[in-house]
Amino acid sequence: MSANDAGPAATGEPAVVSQAEEGGAAGGPLLEVTDLRVDFHGARTVRAVDGLSYTVPRARTVALIGESGSGKTVSSRAIMGLLPESARVVGSIRFEGEELIGLPEPKMRSIRGGSIAMIFQDPARSLNPTMRIGAQITEAIHTHDRSVSDAAAFDHAIELMELVRLPAARERFRQYPHQLSGGMRQRVMIAMALSARPKLLIADEATTALDVTTQAQIMELLRDLQRRLGMAVIMISHDLGLAASFADDVLVMYAGRAVERAPTRKLFSQVRMQYTRALLGAIPRLENPPHLPLAAVPGQPPDLSVQQLGCPFAPRCPAASQKCVEVRPPFAEQEPEHLWACWHPAGVEPRS
Ligand SMILES: Nc1ncnc2c1ncn2[C@@H]1O[C@H](COP(=O)(O)OP(=O)(O)OP(=O)(O)O)[C@@H](O)[C@H]1O
Ligand SMILES: [Mg+2]
Numbered sequence: 001m002s003a004n005d006a007g008p009a010a011t012g013e014p015a016v017v018s019q020a021e022e023g024g025a026a027g028g029p030l031l032e033v034t035d036l037r038v039d040f041h042g043a044r045t046v047r048a049v050d051g052l053s054y055t056v057p058r059a060r061t062v063a064l065i066g067e068s069g070s071g072k073t074v075s076s077r078a079i080m081g082l083l084p085e086s087a088r089v090v091g092s093i094r095f096e097g098e099e100l101i102g103l104p105e106p107k108m109r110s111i112r113g114g115s116i117a118m119i120f121q122d123p124a125r126s127l128n129p130t131m132r133i134g135a136q137i138t139e140a141i142h143t144h145d146r147s148v149s150d151a152a153a154f155d156h157a158i159e160l161m162e163l164v165r166l167p168a169a170r171e172r173f174r175q176y177p178h179q180l181s182g183g184m185r186q187r188v189m190i191a192m193a194l195s196a197r198p199k200l201l202i203a204d205e206a207t208t209a210l211d212v213t214t215q216a217q218i219m220e221l222l223r224d225l226q227r228r229l230g231m232a233v234i235m236i237s238h239d240l241g242l243a244a245s246f247a248d249d250v251l252v253m254y255a256g257r258a259v260e261r262a263p264t265r266k267l268f269s270q271v272r273m274q275y276t277r278a279l280l281g282a283i284p285r286l287e288n289p290p291h292l293p294l295a296a297v298p299g300q301p302p303d304l305s306v307q308q309l310g311c312p313f314a315p316r317c318p319a320a321s322q323k324c325v326e327v328r329p330p331f332a333e334q335e336p337e338h339l340w341a342c343w344h345p346a347g348v349e350p351r352s
Helices: 074-078 105-112 134-143 150-163 180-192 212-229 239-245 264-270 274-280 322-326
Strands: 031-040 047-057 063-064 089-094 115-120 200-204 232-236 249-254 257-263 332-335 339-340
Touching: 031 074, 047 089, 063 074, 063 239, 063 322, 074 115, 074 200, 089 105, 115 180, 115 264, 134 150, 134 180, 150 180, 180 212, 200 212, 212 232, 232 239, 232 264, 239 264, 249 264, 249 274, 257 264, 257 274
Parallel strands: 047 257, 063 232, 063 249, 115 200, 200 232
Antiparallel strands: 031 047, 031 089, 249 257, 257 339, 332 339
C-alpha cells in the first residue's frame, strides 16, 4: 500500500484555508499518516494496523468508520503516542510536516494535549472520580503551560466550561464527576481537550454513551468550535447519521487498513466497496440522516495474527474472485477524490 492518499479531500468542498496555507512548512496536509503499522507482541503477534495511509487537511472533519476491531482506536492512539509497551509502531505520522514516530517522550507529551488532543472512547473512565471538575480542567491547562497563575487558570477553566456550554460553570467547578450527567461529563472532557487550543482533535466515539438529543448537541458544539477555532477533527463513530452530518470526508477501515475514502456526499451516493455497502446497510438519506448504527456485516473479521495475501474481506465478499484471494488490491485514487481498494468495485464496468 502506498501513500497515494495525498490529500484528495483538499480539492473537495471549499476548504477554510487555501492549499498554500495548509499544513506545515512543506505546505502539506495537517496530518499525514503513511503506511502505518501497529503490531502487538504477545503469544501471537497481532497486526492491528496494517499499512494505513490517510491525510487530514487543516480545519476539516474526517470520519473514521469501520466495524469493531478494524483499528480505529489503535491507529488514533498511535498518533497520540499512547500505545502500550507491547505495541511496535512503524511507518510515518507527520503532523505539520514533523515526524511523530520516534519522537522523544517529552516532545511527544508537549504535542499531546497541545497541538493534538483526543477525547477517549470511555469518558466515564477518563475523568478522575476523586478530583473536582475544576481541578481537572485547571490541571489540563497547567500541563501545557506551567507559568499560568492559579487565578488565570481559574478564569480560563470557566471560559472553557462556558465555551462547551456547561450550565452553571462556577458551581460545576467545585463538583465531582459523579454529580454531573453523562452529557455534562462529556462536555468537561471536551473542555479539557480544548484547553490548549489543539489544531487536531481526535474524538473517539465521543457521544456514543449519550442519548440522541445530547449527542446531537455535543456534535453541534464540536462543529461550532471547529469553525471558530479552525480545528481539524478525526471523528470515530458507529453512527452513520452523525458521520454523514458532520464529516467532510469519510474514511472506511477494515482489518487495520483504509479501504475506501471520499468526500461524504460522494461516498454516500456512490459506494464502491462491498464492505462499505454492507456497513452502510440501508443507506440513510443524506438530507436528513437518522441515527443509524453501522450494520453488522455478515461473516467474521479476519484473524489479525495471520498475514493475508489478498484482500482480507474476500472470504465475506459477494463479489470476490480468485484474484481477490491471491492479490491484495491497492488503495488508490480511482476516481477524482474517491479512493478504494477493490478489484470488483460496485457500479464500475470491469476493465477489459
Ligand atoms: N493492547 C492490545 N494488545 C493486543 N491487541 C490489541 C490491543 N489493543 C487493541 N488490540 C487489537 O487491535 C485491533 C484493533 O482494535 P481497535 O481498538 O483499534 O478497534 P476499533 O476499530 O477501535 O474497534 P471499536 O469500534 O470496537 O472501538 C483489535 O483486534 C484489538 O483486539
Ligand atoms: Mg475503538
